[in-house]
Amino acid sequence: MNMARRDDFLQDLGGLVRGVLSESRLQKQRRKRKLMKWIKVALALVIATIVIPIALITTGFFLGPRGTEGLIATPLAVITSWALILFFATRKKKSPIALPKNEIAALPAHTSEWLDFQRQGLPWAAQQKLDDISLKLESLTPQLRRLDPKAPGAIEARRLLAEELPELVNGYQKLPPSLQRKPLHGGPTPEHRLIDGLTTIDDEISHLHDRLAAEDLHALATQQRYLELKYKSKDKL
């Protein structure tokens, strides 16, 4: 009995440590993603600054020198390109509903990213749930990659991640902040409903994960049993 309790305790502790580790992993991932994005932006700015003057000088060679016009046009073009690059980089991303149909493998990463964008306006408990969901999505990616986009599992994943989840989060975000914590008709608050909804989705992702793995588990068990039937239990047949 004592042993069992100790095991439980150790398991809890393990879960806690794993949770902290995975959370920091999540944050690291998020930071890495941001860093990559800004590196790309910086690269685009540098390329624009080099390529545009060279292009203008080259056209000058062919069409004859532009004089003062060219001198003014070059910095103008460079600055415009900077403005455009920065505008697109800082622009908020669209919801993943517009995800093309065949990109089922990219869906978890896309959803994860989308969830990151939504975190700020949400209550703390909901943010925790989003982190849980993001972590599960990570393990879902390799499973979805092997799936035919038209398979029932893929359709389910698409519906859950690209439609039902955004609908829930957007539904909450649409509410004026003053109403977010006000019980509706004596029932639970919208905040509570959001968290419950996210819990349901979290559970459903787990189920999906299990279902998608079921086939592989099945195949492994079958192979083991086959080897047993073929080489071990001759008299059983």
Place this chain on the structure above:
Amino acid sequence: MADEQNLVLTPPAPVPVVTAEKAAGLVPLNEGQKSELAKRVESFIDELVSLDANSPAFGEKVAQLTTMGRREITDAAGHSNRFLDRPVKAMDKDSNVGTDLTALRRTVEQLDPGKRGNLLGSKKLLGVLPFGNKLRDYFDEYKSAQSHIGAILQRLASGKDELLKDNAAIDVERQALWAAMGKLEQMIHIAKALDGRLQAKGDELELTDPAKAKAVRESALFYVRQRTTDLLTQMAVTVQGYLALDPAVRNNVELVKGVDRASTTTVAALRTAVTVAQALTAQKLVLQQITALNTTTANIIDSTAEMLHAQSGQIQQQAAAATIPIETLKRAFQNIYQTMDAIDAFKSQALTSMKTTVDALSDEIDRSRGYIARSEGASQAQLTDGDPFKLTE
């Protein structure tokens, strides 16, 4: 030896139809599970009765009853649908092995000494002039046929592997199905307990709160009974599917036996030919392919080694006696034919029995589809409602 002469393959009997009424109770629940489930039923009833019969909360509670066991039903349905094609697949495998067996028979028939007339007579050019040796020519044919026979035997061996793999898959599926049936059984137990408790609660409330008693009977009890039917129907289908796996397994086992025996008798006939050739023509008939097959696939052709060991001693004796060596060879060929006839008879009987099973199962599955559609429709309406009867894994 008598047993080996008569190969008996028993076709599996068709699976009887399981009615919904008899479906429950096949998977036993232990006392611990029962008391745990009873507790949940009790707390649900207490909560339900404490609510105002006209409040939306009461409605929500009742609605939970309509989706009770949704996941269990869907899971079990998914399994049974997959099982439906098991017996059909088994029949397909039959046909693969069947093709190879037919090919083997055709090849073997060409070598049958019984169809060659008098092999001991000398061969004559234009029917008059003595020319060559009939027997020598006949045994030469073995050399050209051996690679063909070897290839067929290899194919049969891999066909046998397929059958074993099929049985392994069925074994694993049976476990999954058993688990699904256990969960359904728990839900059925809950549904029946709810039925009894709601009925009793309704009678009890009749005197103190007639309106609530009416609500309990007309909504809650009604949905519980509807759900019980759904669960029992799905249970019947699942049990049927579970039972239908058995003939598929047995069919495969019998077929494996048949393949083993066909391979054994063929190899035995070829060995006899080697011995007879030696005795009659002093010709060293070398059937490398077959010898190789013997050594490399001794474990594939299960009983071959053992049986051949016993047989070759006898053959040696008979051939050495040299009274009727050709007769011995003819008998070896008869053995092959007997085996193949037994397999053919088995297959046609098994096919009928399997078809009956599949038909019964498809009827049941069609019937349950309606129920699943209903439960799916109900669940779409209230996806976020918690399930008070959710079973732990």
